[in-house]
Amino acid sequence: MVLLATLVSIVLGVPLGVVLLVTSKGYFYYSKHFYTALGTVVNALRSVPFIILMVAIIPITKFFVGTSIGTTAAVVPLTVSTIPFLARLVETSLKTVPYGLIEAAQSMGASPFRIIVRVLIPEAMPELIANFTLTVIVIIGCSAMAGTIGGGGLGDIAIRYGYMRFQLPVMVMTVLILIVMVQLTQLxxxxxxxxxxxx
Known part of the structure; x- marks a missing residue:
């Protein structure tokens, strides 16, 4: 669940972050109205609590995967929640690249696409990887939360056995597993x- 949600979020979130960057002020395709509109949508999706988002997009989840229960179904709200979050992180990471490098590439005749692929992304790679790591950790936390409404995974085990059946060792073990997963991901x-x- 975490792996699939992460892959889809990166595949869709990185291009969205690049679009946010190149349409912002001072970059290749600056458009105040487009950037404002897209930024508003991204911010709106980021502001919805995950547990509410899961319930709100049940019809969309059913459309894509045929069900709203289980680990496969949980991937849809996980990605919908994470894509705008990652997009903003990507935009911020790319803005750390000194503008002088962009100007130097432009003076040598490089196209915007080439500058993005050959200059911005390679130069921002350490920050991008750090933000991908943060995204995975957020997805791990949200995936555990998905268990509260039948999303499966460790959260489902913690709720069904640890909480409802008052099996404290199960609850403690799921928390420890989540801590280990986050620590390994960060390392x-x-x-x-x-x-x-x-x-």
Whole structure:
């Protein structure tokens, strides 16, 4: 559930973040109205609590996966919730690249697409990996929350057995597993970010 939601979020969230960047002031395709409209939609989706979003988009979830219960169904609200979150992180990461590098690439005749692929993304890769790590950790937390309404996973085990059946050891074990997952994710993310950082 976490892996699939992460992959879909990256595939859709990174391009959305790039669009937010290139249409913002000072970049290639600046459009005040487009950026404002897109930013408003992104911010609106980010502001909806995940538990409410899960319930609100049940019809959309059923349309895509045929059911609103289980781990497969939970992937839909997980990605819908995470894509705008990641898009803003990507936009922020790309803005850390010194504008002088962009100007230098433009002076050599590089197209906007080439600048994005060859300059912005490689230069911002350490920050991007750090933000991908943060996104995975957020998805892990949300996936546990998905168990409260039949989303499956560790959250479902914690609610069904740990809470409803008063089995404290089960509750403690699920919490420990989640802590270990987050710690390992953070360690891996930090390692990869250091490996690609050439500064």
């Amino acid at each position: 891996l993310g930090d390692f990869l970010a250091k490996r690609v950082d050439h500064r």
